[in-house]
Amino acid sequence: MSIQIIPATRDDVPELLGLIRELAIYEKAEHEVKATPELMTKAVFDDKYAECLIARKLPKDGAAGKGEAIGMALYFFTYSTWLAAPGLYLEDLYVKPSERNLGLGKRLFGELGVIAKEKGCQRMEWRVLKAGFHCSSPKSVRADQRVQWNEPSIAFYTQCLKADPQSEWEGMRIEGDEKIQKLIDDFQKP
Template sequence: MTDMAHNGTTSCTLRPATAADSATLYRLISALAEYEKLTHLVEATPEKIEQALFGERPHAEAVIAEVEGGQAVGFALFFHNFSTFLAKPGLYLEDLFVEPAWRGHGIGKALLRHLAALAVARGCGRFEWSVLDWNQPSIDFYEAMGADVMPDWRICRVTGDALTRLGSA
């Protein structure tokens, strides 16, 4: 599937990622982690990405944004969740990233619109994601796209040894 985003002279193509994109996804994920000052948390490798997204049981999907010449400059990684209240699947955007040099060209908007259309086509009742509270440019961008930032909700996370302990209790 190909979508085009145009803004001035810049156009981009959105396409589903394939196993051959694992190294590209790793590069973009690493750039995202650097932007968010979270490089110390990255355990991903191209091999882990390939297995998780394109292995026997894929856990997520990704869309690659390419500019003229096939240069990958952004991505969105997402998966389905489920709303018990709606009794419908949802689409959860885990990460959206556009390289800083390519921001302001409509690529982030194109990725969000593409995923919203995908959520509608798949019968999802909602499309949601999280944003870091310090990332005001992203918050402003998401609100301008029609998203509600939900201040009353907090993410709960259990990882590492705490996850092991909880799972063995």
């Protein structure tokens, strides 16, 4: 089996959205996906807010076609004032279940590492949903009822990649037009 990891193009958007939807289903939050082909094309390829790698299983025996999309890594660059250096933030990493445990996640991270080094990044960061939580309502599930469905992802990052969990930082978010507008209305000085 031959796998190619390359920068995604506009033509890949439908397949990327399919992978994003699969990731959301895995995280039990499909209803939260608002992305459309138009929005993704504008954000990633026109405005360049993010970049994306796509992994493809190439057709056998040199057959025509670009192959099946089996994984992706969507990322963007950040900046650390403390390090005075850029960083690479991985927004989403996804590998189709049928292709897991074959080294594709490692290969995607390896490609991200090359990109980070080329850009002079001093760190790579991402978040992983804590085991037992669901994206849609993490506070609504009692600790004794939690299903440890995301432990394979956490194990991949900590054991295979030797990543350090950052428990001292709490993720914060203001999301949605209404909340952002309220922030502006409440705190912007005329």
